[in-house]
Amino acid sequence: MEIQHDSTENKGEFYIQKDGERIAEMTYSKAGENKIIIDHTEVFDSGRGKGYGKKLVKHGVEFARENNLKVLPLCSFAKSVIMNNDDLKDVL
Structure with a gap:
């Protein structure tokens, strides 16, 4: 599965x-020049149980x-994934 990315100015x-x-x-x-806020993660019925949320x-x-950004995970799922994986916490 290829993960795609779209973005606007904000x-x-x-x-x-x-x-x-x-x-x-x-x-x-x-959020400014050096931070992103993850606000929502969702896996729809047709993709459930395959680990797609964690992959995202x-x-x-x-x-x-890659972009020298910090992450503020407001989404509870994203926060759980990051907090439960020591190798991901460096972006907090």
Whole structure:
């Protein structure tokens, strides 16, 4: 599954599609020059149980690292994934 990314000046999203249908998404807002706020993660019924939510969060962390950004995970799922993985906490 390829994770896709769209962004505007103030917001962005990572998402996974299968057969033209969106099956998972994670949205964020930009907070200044050096921070993103993950505000929502959702896996739709057709994608449940496959680990797509965690993949999106990990991809968001990689994006933050590559762009020298910090992450504020307001989404409870994203916060749980990051807080339960020591190798992801460096972006907090």
